[in-house]
Amino acid sequence: MTSPIPLSRQQIEIPLDFHDIPYNTTDEIPLGTDYFVGQQRAGEAFDFGLSILKPGYNFFVMGPPGIGKRTFLERVLKEKAARGPTPLEWCYVFNFEEENKPKALSFPAGKASEFSEDMARLVDDLKIGIPAIFESDEYKTRAQEIEQEFIDRREEALSRLREKAQKEGIALLQTPAGIAFAPFKNGEVLDPERYNALPEEEKKRIETAIRLLQEELTAILRQIPKWRKEAQNKLRELNRSYIQGVVSGLLEELKSKYKNSEEVLKHLEEIQKDVLKNAESFRSPRETEMPPLPGMGTIGREPLEALLKRYKVNVIVDNSQLQGQPIVFEDNPTFVNIVGRIEHIAQMGALVTDFSLIRPGALHRSNGGYLILDALRVLSHPFSWEGLKRALRTRQIKIEPLGEALGLISTVSLEPQPIPLDLKVILVGDRLIYYLLYQFDPEFKDLFKVSVDFSEEFDAHPQNLLPYCQLIASLCRHHGIGPLDKSALRLILKQSLRLSQDSKKFSLQRGRILELLEESDYWRKKEKAPTITARHVQTAIVSYSNRINRVQEKIKESILRQILLVETEGSKVGQVNGLVVVDMGNFLFGYPTKITARVRFGNGHVVDIEREVKLSGPIHSKGVLILSGFLAGRYLPDEPLSLSASLAFEQSYSVVEGDSASAAELCALLSALSEQPLWQSIAITGSINQLGEIQAIGGVNEKIEGFFDICSSRGLNERSGVIIPQSNLQHLVLKEEVLEAVEKGLFKIYSVKTIDEAMEILTGIPAGERGPDGKYPPSSLNGKVEEKLSQFARRAQKFASSLPKAAVESQEGNNDKQNSSL
Numbered sequence: 011m012t013s014p015i016p017l018s019r020q021q022i023e024i025p026l027d028f029h030d031i032p033y034n035t036t037d038e039i040p041l042g043t044d045y046f047v048g049q050q051r052a053g054e055a056f057d058f059g060l061s062i063l064k065p066g067y068n069f070f071v072m073g074p075p076g077i078g079k080r081t082f083l084e085r086v087l088k089e090k091a092a093r094g095p096t097p098l099e100w101c102y103v104f105n106f107e108e109e110n111k112p113k114a115l116s117f118p119a120g121k122a123s124e125f126s127e128d129m130a131r132l133v134d135d136l137k138i139g140i141p142a143i144f145e146s147d148e149y150k151t152r153a154q155e156i157e158q159e160f161i162d163r164r165e166e167a168l169s170r171l172r173e174k175a176q177k178e179g180i181a182l183l184q185t186p187a188g189i190a191f192a193p194f195k196n197g198e199v200l201d202p203e204r205y206n207a208l209p210e211e212e213k214k215r216i217e218t219a220i221r222l223l224q225e226e227l228t229a230i231l232r233q234i235p236k237w238r239k240e241a242q243n244k245l246r247e248l249n250r251s252y253i254q255g256v257v258s259g260l261l262e263e264l265k266s267k268y269k270n271s272e273e274v275l276k277h278l279e280e281i282q283k284d285v286l287k288n289a290e291s292f293r294s295p296r297e298t299e300m301p302p303l304p305g306m307g308t309i310g311r312e313p314l315e316a317l318l319k320r321y322k323v324n325v326i327v328d329n330s331q332l333q334g335q336p337i338v339f340e341d342n343p344t345f346v347n348i349v350g351r352i353e354h355i356a357q358m359g360a361l362v363t364d365f366s367l368i369r370p371g372a373l374h375r376s377n378g379g380y381l382i383l384d385a386l387r388v389l390s391h392p393f394s395w396e397g398l399k400r401a402l403r404t405r406q407i408k409i410e411p412l413g414e415a416l417g418l419i420s421t422v423s424l425e426p427q428p429i430p431l432d433l434k435v436i437l438v439g440d441r442l443i444y445y446l447l448y449q450f451d452p453e454f455k456d457l458f459k460v461s462v463d464f465s466e467e468f469d470a471h472p473q474n475l476l477p478y479c480q481l482i483a484s485l486c487r488h489h490g491i492g493p494l495d496k497s498a499l500r501l502i503l504k505q506s507l508r509l510s511q512d513s514k515k516f517s518l519q520r521g522r523i524l525e526l527l528e529e530s531d532y533w534r535k536k537e538k539a540p541t542i543t544a545r546h547v548q549t550a551i552v553s554y555s556n557r558i559n560r561v562q563e564k565i566k567e568s569i570l571r572q573i574l575l576v577e578t579e580g581s582k583v584g585q586v587n588g589l590v591v592v593d594m595g596n597f598l599f600g601y602p603t604k605i606t607a608r609v610r611f612g613n614g615h616v617v618d619i620e621r622e623v624k625l626s627g628p629i630h631s632k633g634v635l636i637l638s639g640f641l642a643g644r645y646l647p648d649e650p651l652s653l654s655a656s657l658a659f660e661q662s663y664s665v666v667e668g669d670s671a672s673a674a675e676l677c678a679l680l681s682a683l684s685e686q687p688l689w690q691s692i693a694i695t696g697s698i699n700q701l702g703e704i705q706a707i708g709g710v711n712e713k714i715e716g717f718f719d720i721c722s723s724r725g726l727n728e729r730s731g732v733i734i735p736q737s738n739l740q741h742l743v744l745k746e747e748v749l750e751a752v753e754k755g756l757f758k759i760y761s762v763k764t765i766d767e768a769m770e771i772l773t774g775i776p777a778g779e780r781g782p783d784g785k786y787p788p789s790s791l792n793g794k795v796e797e798k799l800s801q802f803a804r805r806a807q808k809f810a811s812s813l814p815k816a817a818v819e820s821q822e823g824n825n826d827k828q829n830s831s832l
Contacts, residue, residue, distance in 0.1 A: 016758035022742045035493040036483040047481045048468030048518050059460035066459050069436040072444045073464030076521025087337050094335035097378020100327040102365045104320040106280040112365035114427040120330040126323035133318045139256045140292035160241040167230045178219040191220045249289040257285050291317050326370040335379035340372040343388045349397045350409040373407045385439030402457050405431050467515035491531045497544035507743040562599040576602050577690040584682035587693035588674035591709030600716030604660040607678035611802045612654020619658040620666045627667030637676050639700040645796045652806035669697040670707035684794035688772040693717045694733040702765045706737040731758030
């Protein structure tokens, strides 16, 4: 086996060829027609969904934040919506048949507001025209005639009764207390003394006559309400006959204007009937205060303002200023903001409402177009998700108070007529939300059939270099950022590769790239330079790191002050420097950590101290178990392992997760078994499988640079370096200072495929391969490991033979349990 040699700078440096881009600055780069480089899959999915106009083909746009999803939607939908038809407008009007169920009327674009203005003018005309009728001399004359007819009829009946009474010697008297009868003689009403002096026969005659007259008076008084009602009916008919002409004239023009809408014509007919029915309400207040007709009382009427409010229009969707289809981004998708609401106002200590207090939601505003919602926010607001699904499922917008929808209140409220719904809803969110909804919400897959998956990466092929540079140039121009020269553009491209953690993939996280461009432009402006150079970009990178690397600096300081014990010189048995990466959300950094292994004769149990104290995540625990499988499969395959080993991350006080340290743990364990020291100036990262192959891990750049920083601070030597999986070579995008150290031979980077290659680098002795006799060379590393395990096996046999039979059986049972736990 040939020992691995360090990688050269040419092997790890990113070759960015600018020969195909004959431009000196980004201002010279022409913008491409593809605004969304690398999102072909998302674009095709979106075009597919937009082309299908059937229910259920709504969208879920998924991808990480800052990928450009919103910008994509704005541009694509803007072009699509501009070519689409402008949808209908909607308004609510009073329902004369069921007052608590307002009716919805639809109009072509621009006509709902026009109808509202026409109805407002109608109300003004009614307020002026109808009272003017009641002020006319002709009307007053005819009303007075009806009034006088009633009075004459009443007086005539009373006059006949008075004449009859006089013939009987009885006077009919009208007093404030009412009508009374009294005897009189010689034109004078008899007082009690004179009445008592009359003969008994005369008094009996008078009493009988008064009783009969009283009965006739009672009959007359019973007729008066009937006569009064007849007079009221005549007055109403008079009012209607006079108002009919005014109302018909005012509505005739509106009916002609809206003759193509049956619903509007029906509503105008109902208004006409209601105006005639409530004609008395249009009379001026001073008329209502006129002395009532004797015995007639006042004619009841509804307050004029309340009556006129019925005839107004509540426009909830106004597309008069819209060209094409609407596009609505609802940033606060509460239940009422999506579905709409019914407002209330306080009157006399009570909350009241009517059709004019109905307010639209995002579904109303986007009906006929596109509604974009943040999935997490919709799910975060109570009942928003259910309200949205119900609207999409029923294909109509039904406004109802949330309390009524949940059955929490039972007060009488409005029930507006539902409005037909036809739109595309676009949810924007992370992939996790999409898969959770798809898995646990049975309706989701039927309502959101189109998934638009945005990629975070773009192949860094030579043919893609110009389109990606066009993307950067587009970001600069659209956000007012100064031009970049070639050196700055090259560094921006390198940072893009670092963001993607892959030397063969450009990052499509526009947000992060835009931040770097804006900060680079800040330093350009500070120097008053015409273009952004690599120096400005590098300053922006360093400045950003300095703002958020407090934790990294504290760890580095602790290592340099030997508070965290990490050795970078000499060699030690059973001790190796592993590499840890920390993800703080907006910052990723790596640092070395000491990993140790201790072995002794035992029962084949490899103890992961982190797991035993519950500081190990499941993936890390899996890595340790794989390590145990490797030992059992490679060494002494025909004999049981008889070692007891312990592995630990020294000075680790938090949960360890991931299997990227499993190769380092195995190196420490093999060192302890072979008693061969490992170079402390070389750190290692990689995951191991049961075949001894070292597999790729994440954060390789940060891990290398973290160890480089420690070694550089202490002083680099000819042995300083790191070992990484060979499959991670394609992910290397290292800082310039690391590349310079590699070029000078002060820092080495080794790429390995197997654990044997790693051990040869760390120990300086060959790993060894099994010969024809099936054994490793005694001087090789594997030979020393197998010899140590063989010694443990012989000790185990010797120990077992010296125990009583019962103790041997008990020990074998314990071994079986422990082996099964591995």
